[in-house]
Amino acid sequence: MRSPLSTISVLLFCFIVIVLSACSSEQKTITALAYHNTTAHYNGYYYAREEIKKIEKDVWSSMVDDYNRILRLYPALDSTLAKGYDKDIQEAIKMASLSIQRHPNSKWVDDSYILVGKARFYSLDWGNAIQTFKFVNTKSPDLNTKHAAIIQLVRTFTEHKEYANAQAAIDFVQKGPLTKKNQKQLLLEKAYFYQEQGDLDNMVRNLTQATPMLKKKDRPGRIFFIIGQIYQKLGFESEAYNYYKKCLSTNPEYEVDFYARLYMAQVTEISRSKSVNAARKSFRKLLKDSKNKEFKDKIYYEMGVFELKQKNLPQALADFNKSIREGTNKRIDGEAYLRLGEIYYDTLRKYELSQAYYDSAINALPKDYEGYAAIKARQSILDEFVKNLNTIKWQDSLLAMAGMDSLALRARIDSSFQAKKALAEKSEGKKKKKRNRVDIQSNTNNIFNTGEEGQTEEAADWYFGNPSAMSLGQSEFKRLWGDVPLEDNWRRSLRSASATRPDESLTDTATPAATDQKAATAAAPSDPVAAEYARVDKQIPRTDEQKQEAYKKIEDAYFNLGDIYYFKLLEKDNAVTSYNTLLNRFPETEYEPEILYKLYLIFKDSDPAKAEGYASRLKTKYPNSDFAKTLINPDYLKESSQTAEKQKEVYKTSYEHYQNGEYRLALQTLNEAAAMGETSFTPNLDLLKILILGKTDDINKYQYELGEFIKSHPDDPLSAYAKKLLEASRTFLEQQEKVKTIQYIRSLEEPHYFVLVHKKADNLSAVVSGMLERFNEANFKEMKLKTSNMVLNDEYILTLVDELPRVSAALEYKQTFNEKLPTLTELRNHKFHSFVITKDNFDIFYRTKGLDEYLKFFERNYPAEIQ
Structure with a gap:
């Protein structure tokens, strides 16, 4: 009879034999499969997955959200960031590879390959990542794993901007039945695919379909917030409100919570005054919350947008200005400046103020800001407008000063200086503006802005009762004299202080700071009023020749203003006023024939009788002018080489704008040339318009216009060039189609x-x-x-x-x-x-x-x- 000890030994031996036989990677017995599945899962696969989780955490933590734009669904990847987690990448690949090599028959092999693919993806090794996911799709026996691999391919192709391949992968995978997990992930990847291409409509469709399937790890609050942003951008404010509310219900992180509440107030449905007051109360509540101190600029900005919707312009202007004063975010400042510029341009028609705000907006906004080129184009128009307006003001001021004696002129300058000093005294007790705020009233460094080189040319207003004019020298005064106490006889007190100071030139121990201070003091004029008098006195036109030159500047500026109003600002009434002012002030102006012709064009449809009056005056007074001949014979300009030469000059400017990517400005200057009438050079203008269209509109429309040009100008030499452009465009489309196949x-x-x-x-x-x-x-x-x-x-x-x-x-x-x-x-x-x-x-x-x-x-x- 066998002893119990020997029986235990035999059983133990059998167990060891079974375990050892199960360790063989070639065995497919139930025991072997159980062993390999367990070991593969809880060793190689588990540790590789943990490394991938660490990498994803690093990627998400590196993302800085810009709440002024629609948030990214996924963080952007870059090579610099990838270097930081390279060790984790290698460890993930190593552990997943161990699971694959040592347990080739386990059910975790395919999953381990997907982890290898993810590691390659996060290391930006696109080629190997794609090959790995394709391998899983080809070799895996499990349909769900195949689908998971293809969904990862969609993300990889999207990140690598291979949108045609990403679309092909989407089309392929969504044909089959998907698990809930894969369905959710596919919808998120499709949403990201559309976001990267700027297709917000399809992005939000996929995100809303995914929302019922979201888990806590998917950050549902963030996704609800993104959906709200998209709906708000697309104009569906009630939907936006609902999703912001859903976002808050998930208790998201504080910054998302804040912006959701802020935007909720913005999209609240306004139907009664009670609702308006409730929205305003929401904004005030956000302002009072101490946790929102760093967001005050954004709150005031959104309050301004809200009041603008209610057509409450005074409050909107006040809120946008508060946003600028409170802020440290340059982008929000830029958007507030832009809104102010738009109000003064589109609604109030105060182009001088609009120019100042647009100038500040361009300096503050990033160059990739949406619509930046159009903002820059409008700023350029306003710069030109203000330049001509200020030329008129300053030259008129100089001509007025020419009639003063030196004593009266000095008294006038001193009066302005004292007014400026009083204004500084009045504002001394007020809270100083933050450094990041741009001074809209003036950017000059003199008591009077005289249009000298280095300043806003010909800018400034001589009218001393104007607070804006009186404040012009404030910044220069502080630069020269420092923030001196506001007291009577301040210059005398400086002189007495200087008289009692020891002679610093006798010492050899002056510090660099002291040396700099001495240099600044030496550079400052002893009497700023005297310095200003000397500077202005040099510009005053005293001889007949100088006066004629000043009048010529005013004449040209009025003509330029009329053209800017007519062609660029589309303000016909103001154009008429500028043109008529020019004709009244300068009856012998050389511009009269052209102005009469433009006035005829302005009134031709709205007031035919007035238009005929201008036409009659033109034909009677200037019968031999090109403009009179054009009225008599509309085809005259076709035969007029002089007008064609003018168009060529304008064309050069337009083409420069086109080459610099300033398409809106290019189109505006082309319209100016076209307004001169049809000439032999007109086809050149038409073709350049089509080239601009090719840069700014749909390629099919571009091809259509080229075809129409060829039909309209069959004998013109430019038609051959147009045919080449059309053929090149068609070839490009064919190549694009070929790339897809x-x-x-x-x-x-x-x-x-x-x-x-x-x-x-x-x-x-x-x-x-x-x-x-x-x-x-x-x-x-x-x-x-x-x-x-x-x-x-x-x-x-x-x-x-x-x-x-x-x-x-x-x-x-x-x-x-x-x-x-x-x-x-x-x-x-x-x-x-x-x-x-x-x-x-x-x-x-x-x-x-x-x-x-x-x-x-x-x-x-x-x-x-x-x-």
Whole structure:
């Protein structure tokens, strides 16, 4: 009879045998599978997943949200950030690989591959990430895992901006039945795909479909907030309100909570005065909350937007100004300046103030701000407007001063200076404005803005009772004299203080600060009023010639103002006023024929009788002018080379704007040229308008306009150029369509060809073949490589070297070719392309003739050092 001890020993031995046999990676017994599944899951896969979670946490924590824009659904990836978590990437790949290699029959192999793909994705190794996800889709026996891999492909293609491939992956995966988890993830990836392309409509459709499936780890509050932002942007304010409310119900992080409450007040449905007051109360409550101290500028900005919707302009202006005073956020300042500029431009028509605010907006807003080019264009128009307006004011002031004696002039300047000092005294007790606020009233450094070089040209107002004019010298006064006490006889007190100060020049121990202070004191004039008098006195026109020059500046400025009102600001009434003022002040002006013609055009439709009066005056007084002849014969300008020359000058300016990307300004100047009438140069204007259209509108509309131009001008030399543009545009569209259909294979381990592409017209086939044979003999003799020639198309010939057995051999061959290229004299002075390509990809390449597409593929998927 066997003893209990021996029985236990036998059982223990059997158990060890079973466990050891289960450890074999080749076993597929129930015991073996249970062992490998458990070990793969809780060792390699588990630790790899934890590393990926750490990486994702780092990526999310690095993101800085800009609440002035729609928040990103996912953080942006960049190479600098990726370097910081490179060790975690390598550890994740290592642990997932252990699970794959040691437990190849476990059910966690596919999941481990997905983790490897994610690690490659976060390291920005797009090619390997894509190959890994494709491998899982191809090899995995589990349909849900296949779908998960393709969904990861969608994200990878989106990040790499391969939108056509991302769309193809979306179309493929959504055909099959998806688990709830995969369905949710696909909707989120599709939303991100559309966000990256600026398609807010499709983005919000996918996000709203995903909301019922969101878990806590998906940050639902943030997603609800993004949906609210999109609906608010699209104009669906009631929907925006509902989603902001849903966001708050999730108790999100404080910053999201704050902005949700702020935007909720903005989109509250206003139907009664009670609702208006409730919204205002919400804003005031946010202002009073001490936790919102750093957000006061944003709150005041949104209050201004709200009041603007209620058409309460005084309060809107006050709130936008408070936003600027309270703020430290330059972007919010820029948006507040922009809103103020828009109000003064579009509603109040106060273009001087509008110009100042637009100028500040351009300085504060980032260049990637939405609509920046249009804002810049309007600012340029306003700058030109204010320049001419201030020219009139300043030259009139100088002419008025020409009639004063020196005593009266000095008294006038001293009066202005004392008024400025009184204003400074009055504001001394007020809280100082924050440094980040731009002074809208003036940007001058003198008591009077005289339009000297280095200032706003010809700017400033001589009318001393105007508070704006009286404040012009305030900043210069403080720069020269410091923040001195406001007291009577202040200059005398400075002199007495100076008299009792020891002679600093006798000491050798002056500090750099003291030296700087002495230099500043030495640079300051002893009497700023005297200095201002001397400066202004130099500009006063005293001779008849100087006075005529001043009057000419005023005359030109009135004419320019009329044109700006008419063509750029579209203010016909103000244009009429400017033109008539010019005619009244300067009866002999050389501009009279052109002004009469423009006045005729302005009133031709609205007041035919008045228009006829201007036309009659033009034909009677200037019968031989181009403008009178145009009224008599509308076709006259076609034959008028003089007008065509004027149009050419305007065209040059417009073309410069076009080259600089200032399309709106280019179009405005073209309209000025077109307003001169139809001439032999008109087709040039029309074609440039079409080129601008190609940059700013749909390509189909661009092609249509080119076609119409060709029909309208069949005999014009420009038609040939228009035909080339049209053909190039169509070719571009065809290539875009071809890019969508050509799909090269990313598996690169098979044998390769080396290909050299050269132009058929160069007749290099025999030369290149001989050169490559000699190259092969000198550098790769043992491989016994062969060369051959093939015709690609009517333009290119291919010279092939085959076969390079592995990708490593192909890379070595291409690198050696690059190194030896300077010695290959046969290729000098010839353009060519060279690359390596797998046999499968060569079949696709030769069939589709997709040279440009393969060159892009080669650039993305092969090492940079061989390209």
